[in-house]
């Protein structure tokens with residue numbers, strides 16, 4: 123007899139990002155699917171990594187993250203969100219934002235606990251909840267503005283609700299939570315035992331002079347929150363898989379119990395490099411404008427096609443509607459665009475537990491201008 127696995131995730135296949143990237147490679151398509159830049163990161167940071175390695179910073183750093191990096195992050199949070207956080211007790215460096223979110227779920231969930239998830243949702247959330255014995259309670263964002271209907275949230279909250287996961291700037295829609303949303307959320311969780319997991323990996327990628335409203339700015343929310351960030355999105359190095367989680371001391375204490383027996387500590391040379399580079403404020407303060415330029419460039423180029431943009435106020439992404447172009451499902455069209463036109467996108471239906479078809483595809487515009495132009499050129503004749 124051979125051992126067989128009783129799957130912990132029986133309904134899960136390969137993530138849509140990998141699926142579309144593999145297909146894109148196979149057909150040599152331009153990849154506007156998976157969210158990653160195709161331009162180089164600042165060589166000042168890679169120089170700092172080299173320097174750190176050559177100086178011998180190649181052994182374990184503290185399991186919570188290099189102290190100098192955590193101190194730099196605490197200063198940044200104070201400046202950006204006017205919140206005092208303790209570098210020792212409230213920040214842990216993680217191998218990416220997704221890991222931070224997973225660890226937060228593992229820290230808080232007991233069997234049968236419910237978690238409210240807004241859909242379309244980043245595809246790791248629901249499997250993260252289920253593998254930890256939780257039950258996802260999906261709520262659809264309103265189409266086409268992807269806003270939250272708080273009356274629905276109120277209806278879904280009950281004694282089993284353990285957490286609500288929010289994400290702003292939102293992947294895949296590019297929508298932003300407003301002050302009224304965070305106030306409404308504060309009202310609904312006041313006096314309950316509900317935790318908030320706030321996915322803020324696109325915190326700096328905000329356009330049109332809008333402001334990113336971090337949960338860190340709302341003390342009544344922060345006291346119950348795990349706030350998750352990504353260095354990959356901030357410094358154009360998604361492959362580094364480096365991020366961090368911020369949470370109040372009592373929450374962070376439990377988070378670290380899970381973290382220490384999983385990853386234990388993240389790679390050290392990049393932490394030395396980031397600790398030095400984080401002092402360069404321009405690098406993150408100028409990001410919104412930089413990406414906004416790319417969004418606008420792509421929108422201009424896409425005017426020559428029949429695709430219609432939905433507004434994007436933040437993130438790497440913009441949704442385009444193909445209403446009036448095709449009757450195919452989002453996945454069918456996304457696959458055909460790769461095979462016949464050489465452009466990869468992500469079907470938004472993949473961000474729902476039970477697919478909802480609004481005829482929209484997600485395009486990643488964090489690319490060189492020539493990449494964006496070439497992709498738009500290839501889409502001109504789509505029928």
Ligand code: GLN
Nearest residue numbers: 137139140155156157293
């Ligand atoms: N966050 C990236 C996206 O949304 C992909 C990350 C991944 O491939 N898991 O495209």
